[in-house]
Amino acid sequence: MKKGDRTREHIIMKSAAIFNQRGYAGTSLNDIIADTGIKKGGIYRHFTNKDEIALEAYNYAASIVISKFAEAVDREQSASGRLLAFFRVYEDVVGNPPFVGGCPMQNTAVESDDTHTELRDRARQGLHNHLDMIKSIILNGINSGEFKEDLNADALASFAFSLLEGGILLSKLDGDNKHMQMNTACFAFYLQNCCLKNS
Template sequence: MQRKGEKTRQHIIEKSAELFNQKGYAGSSIQDIIQVTGLTKGGVYRTFSGKDEIALEAFDYATRISMENFLKASEAEVTGINKIIAVCKVYEDPVNHSPIEGGCPLLNTAVEADDGYLPLREKAVLAHGQFIAFIQSILDEGILKGELSSELNTEAVASFVVSSLEGGVMASRLTRDNKHVQFVIQQIKLTLTAYQNRN
Protein backbone atom coordinates (compact mmCIF):
# COMPACT_ATOMS: atom_id res chain seq x y z
CA MET A 1 0.00 0.00 0.00
CA GLN A 2 1.30 3.46 -0.94
CA ARG A 3 2.14 5.91 1.82
CA LYS A 4 0.48 9.34 1.75
CA GLY A 5 3.64 11.07 0.47
CA GLU A 6 4.00 8.53 -2.36
CA LYS A 7 0.33 8.90 -3.30
CA THR A 8 0.70 12.69 -3.40
CA ARG A 9 3.81 12.39 -5.56
CA GLN A 10 2.05 10.06 -8.02
CA HIS A 11 -1.01 12.35 -8.10
CA ILE A 12 1.19 15.34 -9.02
CA ILE A 13 3.00 13.33 -11.71
CA GLU A 14 -0.20 12.03 -13.33
CA LYS A 15 -2.04 15.38 -13.33
CA SER A 16 1.07 17.23 -14.51
CA ALA A 17 1.63 14.72 -17.33
CA GLU A 18 -1.82 15.59 -18.70
CA LEU A 19 -1.20 19.31 -18.17
CA PHE A 20 2.18 19.33 -19.95
CA ASN A 21 0.79 17.16 -22.72
CA GLN A 22 -2.01 19.67 -23.35
CA LYS A 23 -0.34 23.03 -22.66
CA GLY A 24 3.32 22.15 -23.15
CA TYR A 25 6.24 22.56 -20.76
CA ALA A 26 6.80 26.25 -21.51
CA GLY A 27 3.07 27.02 -21.42
CA SER A 28 2.54 25.47 -17.98
CA SER A 29 3.31 27.16 -14.68
CA ILE A 30 3.57 26.02 -11.09
CA GLN A 31 0.22 27.78 -10.58
CA ASP A 32 -1.28 25.53 -13.28
CA ILE A 33 0.12 22.47 -11.49
CA ILE A 34 -1.39 23.67 -8.20
CA GLN A 35 -4.73 24.16 -9.95
CA VAL A 36 -4.89 20.73 -11.67
CA THR A 37 -3.68 18.83 -8.60
CA GLY A 38 -5.86 20.69 -6.11
CA LEU A 39 -2.85 20.97 -3.79
CA THR A 40 -1.41 24.01 -2.05
CA LYS A 41 1.86 25.56 -3.22
CA GLY A 42 3.49 24.10 -0.10
CA GLY A 43 2.06 20.68 -0.90
CA VAL A 44 3.70 20.74 -4.34
CA TYR A 45 7.04 22.10 -3.09
CA ARG A 46 7.21 19.61 -0.23
CA THR A 47 7.20 16.88 -2.88
CA PHE A 48 9.18 18.44 -5.77
CA SER A 49 11.83 21.14 -6.06
CA GLY A 50 9.93 22.85 -8.89
CA LYS A 51 8.43 22.60 -12.36
CA ASP A 52 11.61 21.21 -13.96
CA GLU A 53 11.71 18.16 -11.71
CA ILE A 54 7.97 17.56 -12.14
CA ALA A 55 8.30 17.83 -15.94
CA LEU A 56 10.98 15.12 -16.11
CA GLU A 57 9.00 12.68 -13.97
CA ALA A 58 5.74 13.50 -15.77
CA PHE A 59 7.38 12.81 -19.15
CA ASP A 60 8.73 9.47 -17.88
CA TYR A 61 5.26 8.56 -16.64
CA ALA A 62 3.53 9.59 -19.89
CA THR A 63 5.97 7.73 -22.15
CA ARG A 64 5.77 4.65 -19.90
CA ILE A 65 1.96 4.63 -20.28
CA SER A 66 2.35 4.93 -24.06
CA MET A 67 4.87 2.09 -24.20
CA GLU A 68 2.68 -0.14 -22.03
CA ASN A 69 -0.16 0.45 -24.50
CA PHE A 70 2.13 -0.33 -27.45
CA LEU A 71 3.33 -3.56 -25.82
CA LYS A 72 -0.20 -4.67 -24.94
CA ALA A 73 -1.40 -3.97 -28.49
CA SER A 74 1.52 -5.82 -30.12
CA GLU A 75 1.27 -8.84 -27.82
CA ALA A 76 -2.35 -9.39 -28.91
CA GLU A 77 -1.14 -10.10 -32.48
CA VAL A 78 0.94 -12.91 -34.02
CA THR A 79 2.58 -11.59 -37.19
CA GLY A 80 5.09 -8.73 -37.34
CA ILE A 81 2.94 -6.67 -39.71
CA ASN A 82 -0.15 -7.05 -37.53
CA LYS A 83 1.88 -6.20 -34.42
CA ILE A 84 3.08 -2.93 -35.96
CA ILE A 85 -0.37 -1.99 -37.24
CA ALA A 86 -1.78 -2.71 -33.76
CA VAL A 87 0.86 -0.41 -32.26
CA CYS A 88 -0.09 2.34 -34.74
CA LYS A 89 -3.77 1.90 -33.91
CA VAL A 90 -3.10 2.91 -30.30
CA TYR A 91 -3.18 6.44 -31.79
CA GLU A 92 -5.84 5.88 -34.47
CA ASP A 93 -8.22 8.37 -32.79
CA PRO A 94 -5.98 11.19 -31.53
CA VAL A 95 -8.77 13.76 -31.89
CA ASN A 96 -11.01 12.14 -29.26
CA HIS A 97 -8.89 9.64 -27.38
CA SER A 98 -5.25 9.22 -26.40
CA PRO A 99 -3.63 7.10 -23.69
CA ILE A 100 -2.57 10.41 -22.08
CA GLU A 101 -4.95 13.38 -22.41
CA GLY A 102 -3.63 15.77 -25.06
CA GLY A 103 -2.15 13.37 -27.60
CA CYS A 104 1.27 11.77 -27.88
CA PRO A 105 3.71 12.93 -25.16
CA LEU A 106 6.75 12.22 -27.34
CA LEU A 107 5.37 14.31 -30.20
CA ASN A 108 4.23 17.15 -27.96
CA THR A 109 7.55 17.31 -26.10
CA ALA A 110 9.61 17.04 -29.29
CA VAL A 111 7.77 19.98 -30.88
CA GLU A 112 8.93 22.40 -28.18
CA ALA A 113 12.16 20.63 -27.24
CA ASP A 114 14.47 22.67 -29.48
CA ASP A 115 14.28 25.81 -27.36
CA GLY A 116 12.89 24.43 -24.13
CA TYR A 117 14.38 22.68 -21.15
CA LEU A 118 17.49 20.71 -22.28
CA PRO A 119 17.11 17.72 -19.87
CA LEU A 120 13.53 17.28 -21.14
CA ARG A 121 14.81 17.35 -24.73
CA GLU A 122 17.32 14.64 -23.85
CA LYS A 123 14.52 12.47 -22.43
CA ALA A 124 12.51 13.00 -25.63
CA VAL A 125 15.51 11.97 -27.76
CA LEU A 126 15.91 8.81 -25.66
CA ALA A 127 12.17 7.98 -25.88
CA HIS A 128 12.24 8.50 -29.66
CA GLY A 129 15.16 6.07 -29.94
CA GLN A 130 13.39 3.52 -27.75
CA PHE A 131 10.23 3.70 -29.88
CA ILE A 132 12.24 3.13 -33.07
CA ALA A 133 14.14 0.26 -31.41
CA PHE A 134 10.84 -1.34 -30.35
CA ILE A 135 9.44 -1.23 -33.91
CA GLN A 136 12.78 -2.44 -35.28
CA SER A 137 12.75 -5.43 -32.91
CA ILE A 138 9.33 -6.46 -34.26
CA LEU A 139 10.64 -6.20 -37.84
CA ASP A 140 13.81 -8.16 -36.97
CA GLU A 141 11.66 -10.90 -35.46
CA GLY A 142 9.52 -10.94 -38.61
CA ILE A 143 12.65 -11.53 -40.72
CA LEU A 144 13.89 -14.28 -38.38
CA LYS A 145 10.52 -16.06 -38.65
CA GLY A 146 10.64 -15.80 -42.45
CA GLU A 147 7.58 -13.59 -42.56
CA LEU A 148 9.45 -10.56 -43.91
CA SER A 149 12.15 -10.30 -46.56
CA SER A 150 15.76 -10.15 -45.38
CA GLU A 151 16.20 -7.24 -47.81
CA LEU A 152 14.14 -5.04 -45.49
CA ASN A 153 16.27 -2.36 -43.78
CA THR A 154 14.69 -2.64 -40.35
CA GLU A 155 16.20 0.57 -38.94
CA ALA A 156 15.06 2.64 -41.93
CA VAL A 157 11.54 1.19 -41.95
CA ALA A 158 11.23 1.53 -38.16
CA SER A 159 12.22 5.20 -38.45
CA PHE A 160 9.69 5.63 -41.27
CA VAL A 161 6.91 4.02 -39.19
CA VAL A 162 7.59 6.19 -36.13
CA SER A 163 8.03 9.42 -38.12
CA SER A 164 4.92 8.79 -40.22
CA LEU A 165 2.78 7.90 -37.21
CA GLU A 166 3.88 10.98 -35.25
CA GLY A 167 3.25 13.19 -38.29
CA GLY A 168 -0.19 11.67 -38.79
CA VAL A 169 -1.09 12.25 -35.14
CA MET A 170 0.07 15.86 -35.42
CA ALA A 171 -1.94 16.50 -38.61
CA SER A 172 -5.07 14.87 -37.17
CA ARG A 173 -4.90 16.86 -33.94
CA LEU A 174 -4.21 20.08 -35.86
CA THR A 175 -7.18 19.63 -38.23
CA ARG A 176 -9.40 17.77 -35.75
CA ASP A 177 -9.75 15.05 -38.38
CA ASN A 178 -8.57 11.48 -37.80
CA LYS A 179 -8.35 10.77 -41.53
CA HIS A 180 -4.70 11.87 -41.61
CA VAL A 181 -3.46 9.31 -39.09
CA GLN A 182 -5.69 6.68 -40.73
CA PHE A 183 -4.09 7.45 -44.13
CA VAL A 184 -0.69 6.98 -42.49
CA ILE A 185 -1.65 3.61 -41.00
CA GLN A 186 -2.89 2.45 -44.43
CA GLN A 187 0.38 3.49 -46.09
CA ILE A 188 2.49 1.84 -43.38
CA LYS A 189 0.56 -1.39 -43.95
CA LEU A 190 1.14 -1.16 -47.72
CA THR A 191 4.86 -0.57 -47.17
CA LEU A 192 5.20 -3.52 -44.81
CA THR A 193 3.15 -5.80 -47.07
CA ALA A 194 5.57 -5.04 -49.93
CA TYR A 195 8.30 -6.76 -47.86
CA GLN A 196 6.17 -9.79 -46.97
CA ASN A 197 7.50 -13.17 -48.09
CA ARG A 198 4.91 -14.93 -50.25
CA ASN A 199 5.99 -18.51 -49.55
Protein backbone atom coordinates in the same frame (compact mmCIF):
# COMPACT_ATOMS: atom_id res chain seq x y z
CA MET B 1 1.88 2.97 -0.48
CA LYS B 2 2.57 5.71 2.06
CA LYS B 3 0.52 8.90 2.05
CA GLY B 4 3.53 10.95 0.96
CA ASP B 5 4.16 8.61 -1.98
CA ARG B 6 0.49 8.78 -2.98
CA THR B 7 0.60 12.57 -2.89
CA ARG B 8 3.73 12.66 -5.03
CA GLU B 9 2.15 10.26 -7.53
CA HIS B 10 -1.01 12.38 -7.60
CA ILE B 11 1.04 15.50 -8.43
CA ILE B 12 2.89 13.66 -11.20
CA MET B 13 -0.28 12.22 -12.77
CA LYS B 14 -2.15 15.53 -12.76
CA SER B 15 0.88 17.50 -13.94
CA ALA B 16 1.55 15.06 -16.79
CA ALA B 17 -1.84 15.83 -18.31
CA ILE B 18 -1.32 19.59 -17.94
CA PHE B 19 2.19 19.58 -19.43
CA ASN B 20 1.14 17.36 -22.33
CA GLN B 21 -1.75 19.67 -23.20
CA ARG B 22 -0.23 23.10 -22.47
CA GLY B 23 3.49 22.46 -22.73
CA TYR B 24 6.25 23.33 -20.30
CA ALA B 25 6.19 27.08 -20.97
CA GLY B 26 2.39 27.19 -20.90
CA THR B 27 2.14 25.46 -17.52
CA SER B 28 2.62 27.46 -14.33
CA LEU B 29 2.99 26.29 -10.77
CA ASN B 30 -0.43 27.85 -10.13
CA ASP B 31 -1.90 25.54 -12.81
CA ILE B 32 -0.43 22.55 -11.00
CA ILE B 33 -1.74 23.81 -7.66
CA ALA B 34 -5.21 24.32 -9.13
CA ASP B 35 -5.38 20.89 -10.78
CA THR B 36 -3.89 18.90 -7.90
CA GLY B 37 -5.65 20.78 -5.11
CA ILE B 38 -2.35 20.82 -3.23
CA LYS B 39 -0.95 24.07 -1.89
CA LYS B 40 2.43 25.47 -2.91
CA GLY B 41 4.12 24.23 0.27
CA GLY B 42 2.77 20.74 -0.35
CA ILE B 43 4.12 20.75 -3.90
CA TYR B 44 7.57 21.87 -2.71
CA ARG B 45 7.56 19.16 -0.05
CA HIS B 46 7.86 16.66 -2.91
CA PHE B 47 9.61 18.58 -5.70
CA THR B 48 12.32 21.23 -5.68
CA ASN B 49 11.03 23.11 -8.74
CA LYS B 50 8.86 23.02 -11.86
CA ASP B 51 11.65 21.36 -13.88
CA GLU B 52 11.66 18.33 -11.60
CA ILE B 53 7.88 18.01 -11.87
CA ALA B 54 8.05 18.31 -15.66
CA LEU B 55 10.66 15.56 -15.99
CA GLU B 56 8.73 13.17 -13.74
CA ALA B 57 5.50 14.07 -15.53
CA TYR B 58 7.07 13.29 -18.91
CA ASN B 59 8.30 9.92 -17.63
CA TYR B 60 4.81 9.11 -16.42
CA ALA B 61 3.06 10.13 -19.65
CA ALA B 62 5.61 8.27 -21.78
CA SER B 63 5.23 5.12 -19.66
CA ILE B 64 1.46 5.13 -20.23
CA VAL B 65 1.93 5.29 -24.01
CA ILE B 66 4.63 2.59 -23.96
CA SER B 67 2.31 0.30 -22.00
CA LYS B 68 -0.51 0.91 -24.53
CA PHE B 69 1.87 0.04 -27.36
CA ALA B 70 3.02 -3.11 -25.56
CA GLU B 71 -0.57 -4.24 -24.91
CA ALA B 72 -1.55 -3.69 -28.55
CA VAL B 73 1.55 -5.49 -29.84
CA ASP B 74 1.02 -8.47 -27.51
CA ARG B 75 -2.43 -9.07 -29.00
CA GLU B 76 -0.93 -9.71 -32.46
CA GLN B 77 0.69 -12.88 -33.78
CA SER B 78 2.44 -11.67 -36.94
CA ALA B 79 5.24 -9.13 -37.22
CA SER B 80 3.23 -7.05 -39.69
CA GLY B 81 0.25 -7.10 -37.31
CA ARG B 82 2.49 -5.98 -34.47
CA LEU B 83 3.82 -3.07 -36.51
CA LEU B 84 0.30 -1.96 -37.42
CA ALA B 85 -0.69 -2.22 -33.75
CA PHE B 86 1.32 0.94 -33.07
CA PHE B 87 -0.95 2.82 -35.46
CA ARG B 88 -4.11 1.39 -33.91
CA VAL B 89 -3.14 2.82 -30.52
CA TYR B 90 -3.51 6.27 -32.10
CA GLU B 91 -6.37 5.49 -34.50
CA ASP B 92 -8.62 7.98 -32.67
CA VAL B 93 -5.95 10.50 -31.76
CA VAL B 94 -8.44 13.37 -32.03
CA GLY B 95 -11.14 11.97 -29.74
CA ASN B 96 -9.42 9.34 -27.63
CA PRO B 97 -5.61 9.42 -27.59
CA PRO B 98 -3.74 6.95 -25.36
CA PHE B 99 -2.74 9.92 -23.20
CA VAL B 100 -4.58 13.23 -22.97
CA GLY B 101 -3.05 15.82 -25.29
CA GLY B 102 -1.58 13.37 -27.79
CA CYS B 103 1.93 11.95 -28.06
CA PRO B 104 4.10 13.06 -25.10
CA MET B 105 7.31 12.46 -27.03
CA GLN B 106 6.16 14.57 -29.98
CA ASN B 107 4.74 17.38 -27.85
CA THR B 108 7.87 17.54 -25.71
CA ALA B 109 10.24 17.32 -28.68
CA VAL B 110 8.56 20.17 -30.55
CA GLU B 111 8.41 22.51 -27.57
CA SER B 112 11.76 21.76 -25.95
CA ASP B 113 13.90 21.56 -29.11
CA ASP B 114 15.83 24.76 -28.34
CA THR B 115 14.58 25.68 -24.89
CA HIS B 116 14.89 22.84 -22.38
CA THR B 117 17.76 20.43 -22.91
CA GLU B 118 16.74 17.93 -20.21
CA LEU B 119 13.22 17.56 -21.60
CA ARG B 120 14.62 17.33 -25.13
CA ASP B 121 16.95 14.55 -23.99
CA ARG B 122 13.99 12.67 -22.46
CA ALA B 123 12.09 13.01 -25.74
CA ARG B 124 15.13 11.83 -27.70
CA GLN B 125 15.43 8.80 -25.42
CA GLY B 126 11.73 8.16 -26.04
CA LEU B 127 12.37 8.24 -29.78
CA HIS B 128 15.12 5.65 -29.48
CA ASN B 129 13.01 3.45 -27.20
CA HIS B 130 10.17 3.44 -29.73
CA LEU B 131 12.50 2.79 -32.66
CA ASP B 132 14.13 -0.09 -30.76
CA MET B 133 10.70 -1.65 -30.09
CA ILE B 134 9.76 -1.41 -33.75
CA LYS B 135 13.14 -2.62 -35.01
CA SER B 136 12.96 -5.65 -32.71
CA ILE B 137 9.61 -6.62 -34.25
CA ILE B 138 11.03 -6.21 -37.76
CA LEU B 139 14.09 -8.34 -36.98
CA ASN B 140 11.85 -11.04 -35.51
CA GLY B 141 9.79 -10.89 -38.70
CA ILE B 142 12.92 -11.36 -40.79
CA ASN B 143 14.17 -14.23 -38.62
CA SER B 144 10.80 -16.00 -38.71
CA GLY B 145 10.66 -15.78 -42.51
CA GLU B 146 7.68 -13.41 -42.61
CA PHE B 147 9.72 -10.49 -43.97
CA LYS B 148 12.30 -10.43 -46.75
CA GLU B 149 15.83 -11.27 -45.63
CA ASP B 150 17.36 -8.14 -47.17
CA LEU B 151 14.92 -5.77 -45.45
CA ASN B 152 16.68 -2.81 -43.81
CA ALA B 153 15.29 -2.91 -40.27
CA ASP B 154 16.58 0.54 -39.32
CA ALA B 155 15.07 2.18 -42.40
CA LEU B 156 11.71 0.43 -41.99
CA ALA B 157 11.56 1.34 -38.28
CA SER B 158 12.27 4.99 -39.07
CA PHE B 159 9.71 4.99 -41.89
CA ALA B 160 7.03 3.38 -39.71
CA PHE B 161 7.57 5.75 -36.82
CA SER B 162 7.69 8.78 -39.10
CA LEU B 163 4.33 7.78 -40.60
CA LEU B 164 2.90 7.27 -37.13
CA GLU B 165 4.11 10.59 -35.72
CA GLY B 166 3.17 12.44 -38.91
CA GLY B 167 -0.33 11.00 -38.74
CA ILE B 168 -0.65 12.09 -35.12
CA LEU B 169 0.54 15.62 -35.89
CA LEU B 170 -1.65 16.16 -38.96
CA SER B 171 -4.75 14.60 -37.42
CA LYS B 172 -4.42 16.67 -34.25
CA LEU B 173 -3.78 19.87 -36.20
CA ASP B 174 -6.68 19.24 -38.58
CA GLY B 175 -9.02 17.85 -35.93
CA ASP B 176 -9.65 14.86 -38.19
CA ASN B 177 -8.43 11.27 -37.83
CA LYS B 178 -8.35 10.83 -41.61
CA HIS B 179 -4.60 11.54 -41.73
CA MET B 180 -3.89 8.74 -39.28
CA GLN B 181 -6.27 6.45 -41.17
CA MET B 182 -4.57 7.20 -44.50
CA ASN B 183 -1.09 6.69 -43.06
CA THR B 184 -2.16 3.40 -41.50
CA ALA B 185 -3.62 2.20 -44.80
CA CYS B 186 -0.50 3.27 -46.72
CA PHE B 187 1.77 1.50 -44.26
CA ALA B 188 -0.34 -1.67 -44.40
CA PHE B 189 -0.12 -1.57 -48.22
CA TYR B 190 3.65 -1.05 -48.07
CA LEU B 191 4.12 -3.99 -45.70
CA GLN B 192 1.96 -6.25 -47.85
CA ASN B 193 3.58 -5.34 -51.16
CA CYS B 194 7.19 -4.50 -50.30
CA CYS B 195 8.16 -6.25 -47.07
CA LEU B 196 6.53 -9.67 -46.90
CA LYS B 197 8.73 -12.49 -48.14
CA ASN B 198 6.13 -13.69 -50.63
CA SER B 199 5.21 -10.22 -51.95
